[in-house]
Amino acid sequence: MAAKPRVHELAKELGTTSKEVLAKLKDMGEFVKTASSTVEAPVARRLRDEFAGSAEGASDAPAKKAAKKTAKPAAEKKSEDAEKPAKPRGAAPSPAKVAQTKTTKASAAKTPAKGGAKPGPPKPKGPKPGPKPGPRGGGEGAKPASARDIEVAAEQARAERLKRDQEEAAKRAAEAQRRGSEAAKPGPKPGPGPKPGGGGAPKPGPKPGPRAPKPGGPRNPFGISGETERAPRPPKGGSEGGERSGGPRPSPRMMPPRPNPNMMAGRTNNRDGGGRDSGGGRGRGGRGRGRGGPGGGAGAQQSNYRGGYSGGGPRGAGGPQSAPAPYRGGGGRAGGGGKARGGGAAGAFGKGGPRGRSRKSRRQKRQEFDNLSAPKMQSGAPTGHGQEIRLPRGASLSDFADKIDTLPGTLVQEMFSLGEMVTATQSVPDELLQLLGEHLNFTISVVSPEEEDKELLSQFGIDLEKNNSEMAPRPPVVTVMGHVDHGKTKLLDAIRHSNVVDGEAGGITQHIGAYQVSVEHEGEDRAITFIDTPGHEAFTAMRARGANVTDIVILVVAADDGVMPQTVEALNHAKASGAPVVVAVNKTDLDGANPQKVRQQLTEYGLVAEEYGGETMFVDVAAKPRIGMDSLLEAVLLTADAALQLEAPQAGNAQGVAIEAHLDKGRGPVASVLVQKGTLRVGDSIVAGAAYGRVRAMLDDLGNRVTEATPSFPVQVQGLASVPMAGDVFLAADDDRTVRQIAEQRQARRRAAQQAARVGRATLENLMDKIAEGERTTLSLIIKGDGAGSVEALEEALVGLEVPNDVQLRVIHRGVGPVTENDVNLASAGDETAATILAFNVRAEGKVKDMADREGVDIRYYSVIYRAIEEIESALKGMLKPEYEEVEIGSAEIREVFRSSKFGNIAGALVTKGLLRRNAKARLVRDGATVIETELSSLRRFKDDATEVREGFECGFTLKNYNNIEIGDVVEVYEMREKPRE
Numbered sequence: 001m002a003a004k005p006r007v008h009e010l011a012k013e014l015g016t017t018s019k020e021v022l023a024k025l026k027d028m029g030e031f032v033k034t035a036s037s038t039v040e041a042p043v044a045r046r047l048r049d050e051f052a053g054s055a056e057g058a059s060d061a062p063a064k065k066a067a068k069k070t071a072k073p074a075a076e077k078k079s080e081d082a083e084k085p086a087k088p089r090g091a092a093p094s095p096a097k098v099a100q101t102k103t104t105k106a107s108a109a110k111t112p113a114k115g116g117a118k119p120g121p122p123k124p125k126g127p128k129p130g131p132k133p134g135p136r137g138g139g140e141g142a143k144p145a146s147a148r149d150i151e152v153a154a155e156q157a158r159a160e161r162l163k164r165d166q167e168e169a170a171k172r173a174a175e176a177q178r179r180g181s182e183a184a185k186p187g188p189k190p191g192p193g194p195k196p197g198g199g200g201a202p203k204p205g206p207k208p209g210p211r212a213p214k215p216g217g218p219r220n221p222f223g224i225s226g227e228t229e230r231a232p233r234p235p236k237g238g239s240e241g242g243e244r245s246g247g248p249r250p251s252p253r254m255m256p257p258r259p260n261p262n263m264m265a266g267r268t269n270n271r272d273g274g275g276r277d278s279g280g281g282r283g284r285g286g287r288g289r290g291r292g293g294p295g296g297g298a299g300a301q302q303s304n305y306r307g308g309y310s311g312g313g314p315r316g317a318g319g320p321q322s323a324p325a326p327y328r329g330g331g332g333r334a335g336g337g338g339k340a341r342g343g344g345a346a347g348a349f350g351k352g353g354p355r356g357r358s359r360k361s362r363r364q365k366r367q368e369f370d371n372l373s374a375p376k377m378q379s380g381a382p383t384g385h386g387q388e389i390r391l392p393r394g395a396s397l398s399d400f401a402d403k404i405d406t407l408p409g410t411l412v413q414e415m416f417s418l419g420e421m422v423t424a425t426q427s428v429p430d431e432l433l434q435l436l437g438e439h440l441n442f443t444i445s446v447v448s449p450e451e452e453d454k455e456l457l458s459q460f461g462i463d464l465e466k467n468n469s470e471m472a473p474r475p476p477v478v479t480v481m482g483h484v485d486h487g488k489t490k491l492l493d494a495i496r497h498s499n500v501v502d503g504e505a506g507g508i509t510q511h512i513g514a515y516q517v518s519v520e521h522e523g524e525d526r527a528i529t530f531i532d533t534p535g536h537e538a539f540t541a542m543r544a545r546g547a548n549v550t551d552i553v554i555l556v557v558a559a560d561d562g563v564m565p566q567t568v569e570a571l572n573h574a575k576a577s578g579a580p581v582v583v584a585v586n587k588t589d590l591d592g593a594n595p596q597k598v599r600q601q602l603t604e605y606g607l608v609a610e611e612y613g614g615e616t617m618f619v620d621v622a623a624k625p626r627i628g629m630d631s632l633l634e635a636v637l638l639t640a641d642a643a644l645q646l647e648a649p650q651a652g653n654a655q656g657v658a659i660e661a662h663l664d665k666g667r668g669p670v671a672s673v674l675v676q677k678g679t680l681r682v683g684d685s686i687v688a689g690a691a692y693g694r695v696r697a698m699l700d701d702l703g704n705r706v707t708e709a710t711p712s713f714p715v716q717v718q719g720l721a722s723v724p725m726a727g728d729v730f731l732a733a734d735d736d737r738t739v740r741q742i743a744e745q746r747q748a749r750r751r752a753a754q755q756a757a758r759v760g761r762a763t764l765e766n767l768m769d770k771i772a773e774g775e776r777t778t779l780s781l782i783i784k785g786d787g788a789g790s791v792e793a794l795e796e797a798l799v800g801l802e803v804p805n806d807v808q809l810r811v812i813h814r815g816v817g818p819v820t821e822n823d824v825n826l827a828s829a830g831d832e833t834a835a836t837i838l839a840f841n842v843r844a845e846g847k848v849k850d851m852a853d854r855e856g857v858d859i860r861y862y863s864v865i866y867r868a869i870e871e872i873e874s875a876l877k878g879m880l881k882p883e884y885e886e887v888e889i890g891s892a893e894i895r896e897v898f899r900s901s902k903f904g905n906i907a908g909a910l911v912t913k914g915l916l917r918r919n920a921k922a923r924l925v926r927d928g929a930t931v932i933e934t935e936l937s938s939l940r941r942f943k944d945d946a947t948e949v950r951e952g953f954e955c956g957f958t959l960k961n962y963n964n965i966e967i968g969d970v971v972e973v974y975e976m977r978e979k980p981r982e
């Protein structure tokens, strides 16, 4: 007959009708549509057997048949099993044979191995434990088979473990299944014939006969192969699955044995055990493992879900390899109990839904994991794809982290891995930012704040560089710099013929002012603009800024004092700005003045006087008696004419720099600005930094109202809505809307920067410092002042204070104007101690004062900057943990040792230096080496207790926790005294 006979052909062959054949096939779980449909060869064989079986009825022959059948194709067997339940059992022998056959034949098929391998499992396949078959029959017969199976399984498991070649395993499994099915199916399963997997033994149903095991042996193989195999047939479903798996019903006995060494796949030598197990528990294990097969199949009917999932699924697979597998088997069991049908079938073929699902999910998980892990560094920092990240010059890792949405700590770690120790908030050099960018695969573009601002302005069509109007000469802008008290203010005063010094608190310049003077030079009136920079170190930052708008620097050096540290510092700022320097050798009226020495000293710093062949003009002056002022101004103009081409466009919107700004009680925010390009007029809309407004009025340095200011002309402007910072660039625009928008964007940027700084600080403290340096003591400050310059200067000075690492100073807010309720709120909001408010030339009034008292916020008022600095410095030192030093009190030599049962060994000693004091710290020294650091626990003079025994006297003492004193030992007594901080 054809390889694939049609139904009607089969009907003819079997002497029945196509209808009957179709019905039979349906019972067998084979869904064939019509009489003209073809039937697979194995199914045809099974069908024939079915019919043959029915014909024979329940004859005794079955036993034999069964045995023979075992050799038949699995398909056939299955159907048989279903039909003849009883037999199998009785036919113990068959099973045995079957088992053998299997092992020899198909067997080797890994299938068995797997099944058997599992400690418990073997039986799953159970062709049919069927409904409760006589347990034992099967059991006994099964044993041998199981043992074998186990052995084979062990080998298989080992092989698998070693190879881990799933594909190959799958193939072998497939092969095994095929063969197995032929040979194996021993016992018929009584089960409900109809249900394919169903009733039949196949299903692990609920109460499997323990015995089922045996078949299980063979079956397992299927199960296993099924797992990998998956292909056989699809939908058939439940039935098939059921049959195949035929797993025994789950029952306590089937519980997988507890894991124990013998169960290890590798050691199945324990045949007995195996046999035994095969009876019951084993089966389960096998199933579990087989997962695909029996487990699923079994479960089949009931719960494909469960069966497949727990029994079959993923778990089973692992089973064979390890002891724990048995548990998996358990899972299989659960499957048995389940009820869904289809699933079982799928499981039987190793394709249960669940399994598929689980596979998919594994794959998905792997993918997800890959996706997640691929773009991250070990620290958690993300990697880029070469995207451009724009960072402002001097950005910190916190800034970088914000841009790539990660935690600053991850970048700190990455930096560390690159060999650089950088904290999260520390400003990072461009090269390091680039290095880190490359490391993380980002392209870093370092943008200076100026560039950033330029980009912002370009959005409004403003180009600061572009001003095509005609250039006109402008006055030089001069900054006076020098060491403290070398006479800068006095010099400026002498030039302006005004007396600024007298009005200053503490005699130190507090604000930056700009003034213009007019000088007659070579027959014409020339203007010179002076920016008065404070001389105190606190204003270093401003000096630097001053140098940036400065054309020429007058370096003041007192002739009686010579070059001092700040002279050099000022000189460096001047050099950095590229501004030429004119040296004013001041105080030449004093007796100790040595102007030549100053010239010599400055030669070392590259300033060589003209009279020595250099290019620098040195002018001897005496500011106080106003001597040499004209010569100095002339030198300035000569230098300007010689070294600079001072011109600027006069037309167009004004641009410039805010030199100083403060909040005036009557006039509101006022800013001193120096126009650099164009002309500033009353009524212009201007923006200075983040402040904007319309020029309401302008005053010159003499307090006169002016209506316009041209380049290099300093004016004080009223009309801004808020106080700009000293050094902010200002510009006039065509309308109010533009300046407002520019200001708002700048405000947003500053807020973001401040926030980042705050967060950074918190992170640093919480994560880095606390870890690295232990708890820190922090002094938080809020600085309020009457001018932006003084506030900034005070902050710079405080931040620059050199304090030990164990204390930290934090400026949490700074601003211009009186102390407000907001300041007090902010000060008291901290989670540590309240912040201290430094009020520089401003006050807290009425309500605010009461509020501060109530909240325990300390407000300190200052009018002299260095006094504030001194106080904060000492406050910080006061916060330091005390340091102790050892101070020796005395020493004694041990001359005798008295043994006392009550006190232990008592030293009889002579105080050779200082005194001994009871309970003092003591060090026992023997042959120059310290034996122990302890305390004098008792001290006696003769029989009386003593608190002290002085030099030259004898005494007795004992040491705390130490008894082993010897004659000749020396005891040194000392105390720890707090060491004053420097």
Ligand SMILES: Nc1nc2c(ncn2[C@@H]2O[C@H](COP(=O)(O)OP(=O)(O)OP(=O)(O)O)[C@@H](O)[C@H]2O)c(=O)[nH]1
Pocket (backbone or CB within 6 Å): 482, 483, 484, 485, 486, 487, 488, 489, 490, 491, 501, 507, 508, 509, 534, 535, 536, 586, 587, 588, 589, 590, 621, 622, 623, 624, 625
């Ligand atoms: N005899 C003499 N005294 C001078 C001369 N110039 C300044 N002084 C004095 O030196 C002291 C300091 O002068 P200031 O002008 O305040 O010095 P400064 O460099 O501005 O000081 P800071 O603002 O603190 O940096 C004052 O007492 C002046 O009177 C001078 O040419 N001759």
